Amino acid sequence: MSANAWALLLQALWETLYMVAASGSLSFLLGIPLGILLYITRPGRISENHLANTCLASIVNAGRSIPFIILMVAIIPLTRLLTGTSIGTTAAIVPLTIAAIPFVARIAEGALNEVPLGLVEAAQSMGASPFQIVVRVLLPEARPGLINGMTIISVTLVSYSAMAGAIGGGGLGDLGIRYGYQRFDGAIMLATVIVLIALVQLIQAAGDRMQRFYDKNQ
């Protein structure tokens, strides 16, 4: 591989990391509260609200049902509004984030569901408010599950970011398509795949480590 190819690879890796890190953090920041809302508004839960729950659930389900490649194109006006442009790496962060939020919300809700209801009851019996129950009981108890879920989302974002080439987002996937596939450069294709595999292994290993650290049940 030429020096030029190495530079391309490095540039693409940086773009992928940037997209995944930015869309990952943003989607956790927005998706986890949404997941908490889904959890607490369910029937029989601490802030039961049937209407809110139904509305939130439909929005989340709608978000999850749109294929990413279509979502990316469909929300171009929003992307332009937020980033001032509809193409490029930064622009790709908007559809990646929007696509990840509903997944984050559902995974967070699932992690919260794993917390035994008895703990919520115990907190209620101590006079905890719904906010205190979320912050002091549910989130710390669900933390290993949340970390596990967020690891899955991060890995998914790596593969979604490969599609960002469609709007000029760059990244490893884009490099692979343009050089490996369109120009029949097998070496670059192989290098891209190896870097992607290494990246995913790294994310998974970090996630597992963090989960083990917080999981006091083992």
Next chain:
Amino acid sequence: MIELKQLTKTFVSDGGNVTALNNVSLYVPRGKIYGVIGSSGAGKSTLIRCVNLLETPSSGAVIVDGQDLMQLSKKALRQARHTMGMIFQHFNLLSSRTVFDNIALPLKLTEQSKVAIEATVAPLLTLTGLEDKRNHYPTQLSGGQKQRVAIARALASKPQVLLCDEATSALDPQTTSSILALLKDINRKLKITILMITHEMDVVKSICDQVAILSQGKLVEENTVEEFFVNPKTALARKFVRSATHEKPVSEIEHHLKQKPISGSRPVVRITFVGDTTNDPLITQTARACNVDFVVLQADIESVGNKRLGFLMVEILGDEQATKTALEYLKARLKVEVLGYVC
């Protein structure tokens, strides 16, 4: 201290309504240990969950320390809950927190300072015998230790009332008695009123002052524990008493028994000894005075509260006149029930 007035709780569902509590009224005096006993599905859990309104009663009133809890706003109810501790069958400890942090939780909820938390939690660790477990996580503890943590946590907010929801049902007999001893100790030292529900008569026998039986959502019988053991009024109460005194059910010997005496038959009687009479040699005295003999079928002596209670099932051997005199002799001194006659 705790007063439940005509409490009714109906669960409404598509499959039909279930009345878990039906017009239950009871009063728990300050500083007492009050036990509610009943079989599975009798409504015990619903009852205790109504006391701190984890379950909202369909009708009736819940008065704790003079406050009608059902009239309170959500915020005031949370305040009131700080004065009530609760422990559960499955402990409900936070797995992500250490023993110390679990016990500190109620104090963190009221935003107390680190110093104040340390000052409250440290003595509780001592009281519950957990000093060396301070930085352990719940999974590293045994069931009994977990329940001790839960008790310490319930006491952290210095409550007036402790609610125990089947607190010993998941524990082995030895651990159960150590937890019960701890509860009794807490009741005495801290003057905390305890309301406990259980399906184990042994629990009631060892620490309760008063007891009530719940059956199919209704309060069937209520009494001091001693009276309850000596003079159970309902069939259900008798069943519970016999389970605690490890007596075989009468039905097991019943098919040998005849209701009426016939010539040559011998009476089978159940004798209850209360308090000092357990120390008196009444059986041998009777045997000598009335010229009869006794065959012991079952016997047991129990401590109930501070009193000793004895139960004895005997067959009386002797001629007709002597047997009659012996029965009268015994009846004058003890509680005697003639269960039937054998040939």
